[in-house]
Amino acid sequence: MLKLPSKGPLGYSVQADATNQKISRDKVISTDPPYYDNIGYADLSDFFYVWMRPALRDVYPSLFGTLAVPKQEELVATPHRHGGKVKAEDFFLNGMTKAISQLAENAHPTFPVTIYYAFKQSETKEENTSNKGWETFLTAVIESGFSIDGTWPIRSEQSSRMIGMGSNALASSVVLVCNKRESKLEPVSRRQFQRELRDEMPRALEIMIGGNGGVSPIAPVDLAQAAIGPGIAIFSKYRDVLESDGSSMTIHDALILINKSITEYLNPDSANFDSDTLFCDDWFSQYGWSAGSFGEADTLARAKGTSVDGVKEAGVIDSGAGKVRLLKWSEYPASWDPKTDDRTPVWEACHQMIRALNQHGETDAGALLARMPEQGEHIRQLAYHLYTLCERKKWAEEARAYNELIGSWHAIVAASQEAGERGSQSELGFDF
Incomplete structure (x- = not known):
C-alpha cells in the first residue's frame, strides 16, 4: 500500500515547458492537460493580467514584463493563432x-500515469467527426509511447457551471490510465x-451501464x-492494426468501430424489446414528439408485429384525425399502476419512471420500480439508447431527461428495494 507522508516539506510549484521538462x-504522475480548442487559458488570463501588472511588475519583473499574457506557445488548437484549423491541429x-x-x-515505472481529459467526444462517423479533440489527443498519447489501459469518468463538473448550462455537457472528467507500451x-x-x-466490448459496456460493486452506472452523457x-x-496493445491494403488504421477509424459497438449493444432490436417499444423507438427517431400520418404509422406498426390500435391501447400514443404522435412523459397519468396494466411496453415503463422522477423525485420513482422489478434492466438499456439517439439528433432537452434517469438510477434502485421490503412486510401483516 502506498503511504503518503502526513508531515514533511510542503508542496511546491515550478513553471516549465511541458515539452522538455524533467520535473x-x-x-507518480497525474495530469490535466489542455483540452484541444475548448478553453483559451491565455486569453482568459488577460482579464486578470491587465489589473495585476501595474501593481506587481516591479515585484515580479520576469512574470509581468509583457503588455499581455504570452500566447504563441500555449498548447491549444486555436485557429486564429496558427493560420487556420489544420495548422492549429x-x-x-x-x-x-x-x-x-x-x-x-520520465514517469516512475511502477505506477501508471493518469491523465484527466474533460473533452466531449462527438460521435465519430465514416466521413468525419464534428470535433477532433479526442482523436488528436489519443493519437498524441499513443504516438508518445503509451498504451491506454482504461478510461473511467470521475464526477468533477458542476451542472451549474456556465459551459454546462443549456447543453448536455460532460458530467465528469474522463481519466485515462496509461502505461508505457512494450517495445516488441x-x-x-x-x-x-x-x-x-x-x-x-459487451462485457465492458455491461459493467459501465450496470454499475459495478454498488457503483452508480455511468451517465449516458x-x-x-x-x-x-x-x-x-x-487497439493500443498492438504495434499497428492493419487495413486490407496494408496501411495502419487511424484513431479516427478505430473510434468509428468503437462507437459502432456501443450502438449495436444499445440497439433495441438486439435487446429483444417488445413490439410496441420497437414501434415507438422507430417513430420517435423520425418524428420525435411531433405527429405523423396514420398510414405511415400503420405500415411501421405492422412491420414491428403490432398495430396502431394496440399501441394506443398500451397508452403511449395519441391517434386521431389521420395523425399519430407519441405522448410526452409529462402526459402520462400519475395514477398508472404496472400491476394492473395488462399491456406495459418498456417504452411506457421508461417514460413513467421519468415522469415519477421529475414530478416527485427518486423515492417515488423507486416505489414505481418496485412494482415492476422485472422491467428495470430493459428500462435502463432503453434510456441509454434513447439518450444516444437524442444526442445524435441534437435534441438536448429530450436527451437530458434520459441522462437524469440514469444519473439517479442507483438511488432509484435503493429506494425500490426499500419500498419492496415495506410491501413484503405489509403483506405479512406488519403495519408501519
Whole structure:
C-alpha cells in the first residue's frame, strides 16, 4: 500500500515547458492537460493580467514584463493563432506528443500515469467527426509511447457551471490510465481487431451501464468517453492494426468501430424489446414528439408485429384525425399502476419512471420500480439508447431527461428495494 507522508516539506510549484521538462522524473504522475480548442487559458488570463501588472511588475519583473499574457506557445488548437484549423491541429498534435513523451520517458515505472481529459467526444462517423479533440489527443498519447489501459469518468463538473448550462455537457472528467507500451509489439489485422471488439466490448459496456460493486452506472452523457477505454486498450496493445491494403488504421477509424459497438449493444432490436417499444423507438427517431400520418404509422406498426390500435391501447400514443404522435412523459397519468396494466411496453415503463422522477423525485420513482422489478434492466438499456439517439439528433432537452434517469438510477434502485421490503412486510401483516 502506498503511504503518503502526513508531515514533511510542503508542496511546491515550478513553471516549465511541458515539452522538455524533467520535473516528472521518477514521479507518480497525474495530469490535466489542455483540452484541444475548448478553453483559451491565455486569453482568459488577460482579464486578470491587465489589473495585476501595474501593481506587481516591479515585484515580479520576469512574470509581468509583457503588455499581455504570452500566447504563441500555449498548447491549444486555436485557429486564429496558427493560420487556420489544420495548422492549429498540427500544432496541438506535435506539441502534445512531445509533452506526453516526456511523461512516458520520465514517469516512475511502477505506477501508471493518469491523465484527466474533460473533452466531449462527438460521435465519430465514416466521413468525419464534428470535433477532433479526442482523436488528436489519443493519437498524441499513443504516438508518445503509451498504451491506454482504461478510461473511467470521475464526477468533477458542476451542472451549474456556465459551459454546462443549456447543453448536455460532460458530467465528469474522463481519466485515462496509461502505461508505457512494450517495445516488441505485433501487428494485427482489422478483422482480428473487430473480432476482439465484439468479444470484449459487451462485457465492458455491461459493467459501465450496470454499475459495478454498488457503483452508480455511468451517465449516458459520459458513456462515449468511458467506452473509449476498453476499445482503445485493444487497439493500443498492438504495434499497428492493419487495413486490407496494408496501411495502419487511424484513431479516427478505430473510434468509428468503437462507437459502432456501443450502438449495436444499445440497439433495441438486439435487446429483444417488445413490439410496441420497437414501434415507438422507430417513430420517435423520425418524428420525435411531433405527429405523423396514420398510414405511415400503420405500415411501421405492422412491420414491428403490432398495430396502431394496440399501441394506443398500451397508452403511449395519441391517434386521431389521420395523425399519430407519441405522448410526452409529462402526459402520462400519475395514477398508472404496472400491476394492473395488462399491456406495459418498456417504452411506457421508461417514460413513467421519468415522469415519477421529475414530478416527485427518486423515492417515488423507486416505489414505481418496485412494482415492476422485472422491467428495470430493459428500462435502463432503453434510456441509454434513447439518450444516444437524442444526442445524435441534437435534441438536448429530450436527451437530458434520459441522462437524469440514469444519473439517479442507483438511488432509484435503493429506494425500490426499500419500498419492496415495506410491501413484503405489509403483506405479512406488519403495519408501519
